[in-house]
Amino acid sequence: MDRKQCIVKLFVQPSRGLVDENFIILVQKDLPGYQLTVHALHKCEDGHSWEAFGHYISNAIGTVNVSEDPSLGGTYSGVEQMGLLWSLRPVPGSKPGLRLRKMNVQIPMEVTISVYQGHQTEGFMDQVPLASVVVERWYMAPGVSRIPITEDGLTATLFLPPGPGPFPGLLDLWGGGGQLVEYRASLLASHGIASLALDYLTPKITMETRKMVDLQYFEKAYKILEQHPQVHGSSIGMLGLSLGTSITLKMAAYSEVMKLRCAVCISGSHVQPVDGSMEDILKHFNKNADRTRVSEENEFIWRDLLLPVPSDLAFKVDMGRLKCPLLVVVGEDDQNWPASESAMDMKEMMEQAGNSHLLTVLSYPNAGHLIEPPYTPHARASLFRSMATREKMMALWGGETAAHSLAQEDAWRKLLVFLRENLYSGTNPGTPSLSHL
Numbered sequence: 031m032d033r034k035q036c037i038v039k040l041f042v043q044p045s046r047g048l049v050d051e052n053f054i055i056l057v058q059k060d061l062p063g064y065q066l067t068v069h070a071l072h073k074c075e076d077g078h079s080w081e082a083f084g085h086y087i088s089n090a091i092g093t094v095n096v097s098e099d100p101s102l103g104g105t106y107s108g109v110e111q112m113g114l115l116w117s118l119r120p121v122p123g124s125k126p127g128l129r130l131r132k133m134n135v136q137i138p139m140e141v142t143i144s145v146y147q148g149h150q151t152e153g154f155m156d157q158v159p160l161a162s163v164v165v166e167r168w169y170m171a172p173g174v175s176r177i178p179i180t181e182d183g184l185t186a187t188l189f190l191p192p193g194p195g196p197f198p199g200l201l202d203l204w205g206g207g208g209q210l211v212e213y214r215a216s217l218l219a220s221h222g223i224a225s226l227a228l229d230y231l232t233p234k235i236t237m238e239t240r241k242m243v244d245l246q247y248f249e250k251a252y253k254i255l256e257q258h259p260q261v262h263g264s265s266i267g268m269l270g271l272s273l274g275t276s277i278t279l280k281m282a283a284y285s286e287v288m289k290l291r292c293a294v295c296i297s298g299s300h301v302q303p304v305d306g307s308m309e310d311i312l313k314h315f316n317k318n319a320d321r322t323r324v325s326e327e328n329e330f331i332w333r334d335l336l337l338p339v340p341s342d343l344a345f346k347v348d349m350g351r352l353k354c355p356l357l358v359v360v361g362e363d364d365q366n367w368p369a370s371e372s373a374m375d376m377k378e379m380m381e382q383a384g385n386s387h388l389l390t391v392l393s394y395p396n397a398g399h400l401i402e403p404p405y406t407p408h409a410r411a412s413l414f415r416s417m418a419t420r421e422k423m424m425a426l427w428g429g430e431t432a433a434h435s436l437a438q439e440d441a442w443r444k445l446l447v448f449l450r451e452n453l454y455s456g457t458n459p460g461t462p463s464l465s466h467l
């Protein structure tokens with residue numbers, strides 16, 4: 031058969047879906063035993079372009095099924111159904127230190143899936159693909175509401191699932207980079223949990239007064255959730271990543287206002303001055319700044335700043351005080367925080383206190399610090415602006431791409447189960463679908 035007479039067809043299903051939803055990519059009507067490259071291209075909101083690709087050989091009937099057939103090379107290898115998302119990387123020539131993060135959750139992440147002849151590794155933009163399809167990946171399911179919150183001096187966004195509720199609630203905290211980060215909270219709302227994304231390092235009140243928020247700031251955010259008519263006030267949890275873990279553990283153990291049903295801590299530590307303010311916590315971290323290491327690539331490694339884990343209870347959360355279930359997620363190659371050492375110490379403390387039945391630890395070999403929702407491209411290192419100096423530097427987060435991506439997928443699935451079990455009192459909510467978008 032003449033190659034020119036062979037019309038390649040490309041199918042991606044679903045073409046619209048949540049970012050944590052798998053899709054099927056099928057290439058049909060190609061020649062048997064033919065070399066193909068399946069390529070993904072995404073232009074993110076900051077204007078930078080990202081790509082991923084796999085090398086395939088069509089089967090006896092001229093078909094490639096990315097869900098079943100192995101990639102023989104490219105940005106990922108083997109049978110990887112979602113490899114075209116999790117292995118996305120900046121296109122050649124991009125500036126170093128980029129990290130792919132969704133800024134506007136009200137619009138989809140658009141990805142162009144294309145098929146090219148042969149096993150290509152570069153120059154995709156200079157070629158005409160055999161076939162292309164644009165797919166949409168959403169963080170907000172149909173019917174999810176996005177509500178900015180400014181009362182009580184808060185800088186936050188509440189995401190409510192579709193329907194009248196009441197829904198269980200979750201307070202969602204990110205880490206030391208500051209800003210209002212909404213994509214995880216919007217995705218959690220798409221799974222039935224009213225989620226409040228909270229900016230606590232760079233909120234409007236801090237920008238105006240130049241003073242860091244106090245711990246009552248988090249209690250105010252909790253009250254917003256507790257008193258909302260569409261939130262089940264006695265079924266609220268808290269989720270923190272990195273520095274957000276420090277706040278989550280402090281509030282879970284010591285706050286008399288916040289009665290959490292459960293807590294999730296990702297890539298963080300319980301080490302901090304227990305009686306300290308938000309500002310004291312950061313000062314405690316920075317007092318050991320001389321322990322900062324720098325890699326051969328001039329990337330900053332901060333994991334030693336909180337090591338060794340202290341024995342003095344004045345400098346770590348008393349885990350024996352914890353009364354709610356706790357899920358701890360750890361990347362064993364975390365180069366930013368001593369998450370593994372902290373998790374081991376937390377476990378020992380809870381065993382001694384007799385409340386270790388409340389603790390679940392998920393520990394992932396070769397995973398780094400930034401354990402995010404599934405299929406988020408792995409950033410081993412990226413530019414980071416220091417809250418103390420406002421200086422931009424390259425931070426080493428750690429992790430190997432394939433192992434880290436597998437950890438994100440597994441941790442997210444187990445995180446959703448954990449939240450449902452503890453916030454829904456054993457009931458399993460249905461998950462909204464985007465099939466009718």
